Amino acid sequence: MGTPFVPFTYDGADGVRLAGRLYRPTEGTGAGDGGRGVAVPLVCLPGLTRNVRDFEPVAAHVATAGRTVVAFDLRGRGRSAPADAATYTPAHEAGDVIRGLTALGLARVALLGTSRGGLVGMLIPAFAPGLLAGLILNDIGPEIELAGLLRLRDEFTGRAATDDAATPLPLDWERATALVARRFASIYPRLDAPGFARLARRLLKDVDGRPAPDFDPAITAGLAALTPETRLPNLWAQFDALRAIPVLAIRGGLSDLLSEHVVAMMAARHPDFVEFTVADEGHAPLLEDAASLAAISALLARVDAAGAAR
Known part of the structure; x- marks a missing residue:
């Protein structure tokens, strides 16, 4: 900003x-x-x-x-x-x-x-x-x-209802923004196109003009072990x-x-x-x-x- x-x-x-x-x-x-x-x-x-x-x-x-x-x-x-x-x-x-x-x-x-x-x-x-x-x-x-954590598990492991979470990032920001808009449409139903563009820039870093993940994938490894029977602390x-x-x-x-x-x-x-x-x-x-x-x-x-x- x-x-x-x-x-x-x-x-x-x-x-x-x-x-x-x-x-x-x-x-x-x-x-x-x-x-x-x-x-x-x-x-x-x-x-x-x-x-x-x-x-x-x-x-x-x-x-x-x-x-x-x-x-x-x-x-x-x-x-x-x-x-x-x-x-x-x-x-x-x-x-x-x-x-x-x-x-x-x-x-x-x-x-x-x-x-x-x-x-x-x-x-x-x-x-x-x-x-x-x-x-x-x-x-x-x-x-x-637990339901929310299971949703996050599915997003990060590619087990979501759509394949968006497992889709490799596009090579340009326009298509990356479109992917973010599809993935988060139900979470932010009132967000407009500029809003999703801002969200994409929050989520992803710019590497030589291309979008890239901005976190170590190992951070999400613990989510994979979650099941509907998991008892959370x-x-x-x-x-x-x-x-x-x-x-x-x-x-x-x-x-x-x-x-x-x-x-x-x-x-x-x-x-x-x-x-x-x-x-x-x-x-x-x-x-x-x-x-x-x-x-x-x-x-x-x-x-x-x-x-x-x-």
């Missing part, structure tokens, strides 16, 4: 080169460590196979309002290097994020996590108590719907540990990973919880519409207010 950012890199504990983007505030008070009168920085973590480009609309909106934004490419995605497949876990990725925030000198942040990024966010307080001042969960919660204990900070759950109205029932359970268990539904979007909401951006801004204002009262 043309919003200026500073790329940064750092090393994980195992030496893997990791990367991200730092968006400096363009107006207002700036950002720091969440002290009195200071805008708490926003940290953005993408989904399972996604990257920092997913947060360009959020970064443009939030940085313009005077807040620092940091977006991480988790290991094996985007500009972060591939790693040992055994380290593609939310716990290991939480360690990477904490290490990156330490390198940037950020001691207290709000966090926006989409899907896998939200799971990572819920784990961070166990490793770094006091780091999170607020949490935004984009279409993820302490319980995940939950993160209710980790969610309950967030009771002292404001939490916003953004849910896609068409989501098959985060159910309304789970959101209701989250609301019942958390004293400072807000839910926002994005109509006519599935997993995961794109966070580029005005209403979603306003909900994010409202949560960040509550985080700042809570910090000022400390």
